[in-house]
Amino acid sequence: MSSVLPATNRARRTRRRGTDSQTFLSSLPWIGPALLLILAIVVFPAGYMIYNSTRKISSVGTDLESAGLENFVTIFQDPVLPRVLLNTVLWVVSVVVITVLLSLVLAQFLNKPFPGRTIVRMAVIVPWAASVVMTTTVFYYGLDPNYGIFNHFFVQLGLMDEGYGWTKNAVPAIAVSVVVAIFVSIPFTTYTLLAGLQAIPQETLEAARVDGAGRWKTYLLVIIPQLRSALAVSMLINIINVFNNLPILKVMTGSIPGNSADTLMTYIFKVLQFDRRLDLSSALSVVNFAIVLVIVAIYVKTVKPMQEI
Amino acid sequence: MTFLVTEDRAAKKTVIGRMVVGFAVVIIFLIPYGMMLIGSLKTQSEILAIPPKYLPQDGAQFSNYITMWDTPETPVPYNLISTIVIAVFATLLVLLVATPAAYYTARFKFPGKMVFMFLVIVTQMLQPAVLTAGLFKQMLAWNLNDTWLAMILINAAFNLAFAVWIMHSFFAGVPRSIDEAAQIDGAGKLRVLFTINLPLVWPGIVTAVIFTFVSCWNEFAASLVILSTAENQPLSVALTKFVGQYSTAWQYVFGVSIVAIVPVIVLFALIEKRLIGGLAAGAVK
Numbered sequence: 001m002s003s004v005l006p007a008t009n010r011a012r013r014t015r016r017r018g019t020d021s022q023t024f025l026s027s028l029p030w031i032g033p034a035l036l037l038i039l040a041i042v043v044f045p046a047g048y049m050i051y052n053s054t055r056k057i058s059s060v061g062t063d064l065e066s067a068g069l070e071n072f073v074t075i076f077q078d079p080v081l082p083r084v085l086l087n088t089v090l091w092v093v094s095v096v097v098i099t100v101l102l103s104l105v106l107a108q109f110l111n112k113p114f115p116g117r118t119i120v121r122m123a124v125i126v127p128w129a130a131s132v133v134m135t136t137t138v139f140y141y142g143l144d145p146n147y148g149i150f151n152h153f154f155v156q157l158g159l160m161d162e163g164y165g166w167t168k169n170a171v172p173a174i175a176v177s178v179v180v181a182i183f184v185s186i187p188f189t190t191y192t193l194l195a196g197l198q199a200i201p202q203e204t205l206e207a208a209r210v211d212g213a214g215r216w217k218t219y220l221l222v223i224i225p226q227l228r229s230a231l232a233v234s235m236l237i238n239i240i241n242v243f244n245n246l247p248i249l250k251v252m253t254g255s256i257p258g259n260s261a262d263t264l265m266t267y268i269f270k271v272l273q274f275d276r277r278l279d280l281s282s283a284l285s286v287v288n289f290a291i292v293l294v295i296v297a298i299y300v301k302t303v304k305p306m307q308e309i
Numbered sequence: 310m311t312f313l314v315t316e317d318r319a320a321k322k323t324v325i326g327r328m329v330v331g332f333a334v335v336i337i338f339l340i341p342y343g344m345m346l347i348g349s350l351k352t353q354s355e356i357l358a359i360p361p362k363y364l365p366q367d368g369a370q371f372s373n374y375i376t377m378w379d380t381p382e383t384p385v386p387y388n389l390i391s392t393i394v395i396a397v398f399a400t401l402l403v404l405l406v407a408t409p410a411a412y413y414t415a416r417f418k419f420p421g422k423m424v425f426m427f428l429v430i431v432t433q434m435l436q437p438a439v440l441t442a443g444l445f446k447q448m449l450a451w452n453l454n455d456t457w458l459a460m461i462l463i464n465a466a467f468n469l470a471f472a473v474w475i476m477h478s479f480f481a482g483v484p485r486s487i488d489e490a491a492q493i494d495g496a497g498k499l500r501v502l503f504t505i506n507l508p509l510v511w512p513g514i515v516t517a518v519i520f521t522f523v524s525c526w527n528e529f530a531a532s533l534v535i536l537s538t539a540e541n542q543p544l545s546v547a548l549t550k551f552v553g554q555y556s557t558a559w560q561y562v563f564g565v566s567i568v569a570i571v572p573v574i575v576l577f578a579l580i581e582k583r584l585i586g587g588l589a590a591g592a593v594k
Contacts, residue, residue, distance in 0.1 A: 022419040030413035030498075031425055033406035034469055041466030042432050042440065049443025061449045106334070114327035122578055123335040126342060129577035131527040133545045134566040137552060138341040141348070141559050146359045149344060155360075183341075195585045237434070244438045246530045247545070255553040265438060272534060278446055285442040296434045305430050306423070 046289065052282040059276040071283035080259040080267070087174065088243070088263040094178050095242045099185040100235055106186065107193035128187035136251040139180050143167055167252055170260035177252040181242055188241075189234045196230025197223070229303065236299045240292060264288050342570065349373055349563035356559045370560070374568075377561040382554075385565055387540040388547040392569070394457055395532075395543060396525040399464035403472045403521045406465075408514070411476035412502050416488065433470035437463050437531035445534050455537050463535070464525040471524075472517040479513025480506060516583040523573045544569045 056067040075081065110121055127135055142150035143166040151163035166176045200223065208218045224231075246265050253261035262270065268288060272281035300306065348356055350369040355362065378385050414422060437444065444463060445454070453459040483506055491501045507514070529545045536542045544565060551562045 020417050022417045024420045027413060027417065027419040027422075030409040034410035034473060035425060035428075037402075037406055037462070037466045037469055038428050038432055041444070041462050042435065043428070045440045045443030045447045047443075048447050049440060052443065052446055057446075061446060109327070109330065109334070112327060114324050114331060116328055116331055120331040120334050122581065123338045125577055125581055125584075126338055126574055129523055129574045130342065130570045131529075131545050131566070131573075133527075133529055133548060134345070134570060135341055137548060137562055137566070138345050138348075140552060141557075141562075142341075142344060147357050147361045149361050149363065152361050191584055198585065240434055241436075244436055244530075246438050246533075247549075250533075251549060251552055254549075268442065269530070269534070272442055272445065278442065282442045282446070285440070289439055292435065292439055296431055299434060300427075300430065306426065 049282050049289070050286055052279060053286045055279055057277075057279040057282075061278055067279060071279050075280060075283050075287070080262070084259060084262050084264055084267045087261065088265075091174065091178065091181075091249075091263050092239060092243050095181040095185060096235060096238045098178075099182045099189050099238060100231070102182065103186050103189035103193055103234070106190045107197055110190065110194055111197045124190060125187050127184045128191075132184050132245075133247045133251060135184055136180050136248050139176065139183075140167060140251050143176055167255070170253070170256055173253045173256060173261050174249075177248050180248050180252065181245060184248070185238055185242065189238060192234040192237075193227060193230050196227045199230075200226045232299075232302045236295060236303070240295050243295075244288075244292070264291075342567075345563040345566050345570075349560055349567050351560050353556075353558060353560060357556055373560050373564045377558075377564040380558060380561055382550045382558070383542070383547040384540050385544075385547065385561075388542055388544045389565075389568075391457065391536075391541055392526060392543040392545075395460045395464060395528075396522050398457075398461045399468065399525040400518055400522045402461060402465040403469050404514070404518060407469050407472035407476060407517065408507075409502070411473045412480050412506060414473070415477045415480035416485070429470045429473050432467065433474060435467065437467050437528065441531050441534050444531055448535055454535060455541055457541065459535050460528070460532055460543075463531050464528055468521040468524050472521055475517050475520070476510065476513050479510040483509050512583060516580045519576045519580045520584075523577055526569075526573055 052063075053071055054067055054069065056064045056070075058064055106124070110117065110124070139150075142148050145151060145163040145165040145168070148163060151160070151166075154160045154164075155162060164172070166172045204222055204226070205218065208222045213221070243263075244265055245263075246269060249261065249263060249266045250269070253266070259267060259270070264284065265288065268281050268284045271277050271284060275281075347364060350371065350373065351365045352367055352370055355365055355367065410425075413419075414426060444459075448454040448456075448459045451459075453462075487505055487509075488501050491505050496504070526543075527545055528543070532543050532546045533549075536546065539547070548562055548565060551557045551559070
């Protein structure tokens, strides 16, 4: 009996306070491994990268000496940086805005009942599951000026006189990359908005109908405000994903010489892989990381994921 | 007012209209993968023919699926093995470390819990590409550069957050009174987790496992820099070597892509319904 009593007491206390309190030490066997993995492979390399951005590092990765802020001076004086940043902004804004608008429409559609809806939903998740590299290679192939099937189709439709080398120059290559990025971003975005739509109580829609609100008025004044949280999640996660996307531009614009088609991320990888400048790519990555952290901060502030815990 | 009508009141015309639109959506989303499949069945001269033909003219070349394993561009069988090894072990590692953490944070209060969950949320928003420069130098320093282990650790670390998050929400959904009843009967925490909670939250675990596996399977940026030996590279990196060549063996690129994509699509389809629940919680990305 004596061993049961404290347990029931604790159970009663727990019910009142919601959770069972533990010491940090007793939590370690449970959260320790996860904590260690995050500290060693996420937090440590972040700090190490910041440290490396202040060092001079040889092309084989040997740390030579302190460089102070020299690496940052070098990257900010780099004449290609303005073009790279402009490309990055255009890339992120166009992909995210168009993706969210199209996904709003698609989510609204997939929320309506009709026979075969499950098949349509399944088709929509395919680009989400498939490797982005592999999806992009098909577009790259289809856009080849000579043997590309998309080009051939456009010519047959009479839209063009002959195949066009979409992936040969910076501006059209970025434009078709935007299309691919939208294509692969729509599934996640649509599903997030669909989840948001399904959480809207049917009664509010009924109420709007009873009040005589029209279709657009209902959408703008009843549905959109209730989608706010889903919209915030999908926009912020898309901004981060698109901003940090490498494979699409790497495949689509990889054969274009120079940096006219680069975003910050593809530029970082060129400096890291081809120039073998670990110090400069670390400095660029630190700038990139700072931007990501700002977006994460906005995410934590607006979506408030910590409230769920 | 068609916008608000429910199923029973929808006119027949509306339903047919939706089906037509639905069919168009299916076509749009499947076209690239249809092109992949058809392209994988063409001969090399057909796939590079000017002007191109939509369908194979000499019959479907199923033999491509046998010959594609032996090409000069990249050792495809090794790349497939790398992809499998990295994805399987990273997923196992995630499962091993995320399950206890998710259970514990869903059930108990402890000092530092908020800090831990904050770390998890920030990690969830990051991806290997953001830290690749740091990870590359780190793996050089740790003598893990160009190893599967490096990519297993990286994939596990960056997918851990999602798994903790989604399993946390599933564990939180199990009534605490069930745990308490078992504890009163003298069961330890570990036994309560295994015998009482795991059977109840298995859908959450399956979702976490599949999502993690697919994400590791497709990882590209960090593998591109850290795995330099052709045999060690996963398919996502290996296939980019075909792009930009004078006469690319596209039929092989597409054949390998189909082999790599079909299994993950099937897996993803299995958790399609559960993703909606996870998305509402902001856990999936």
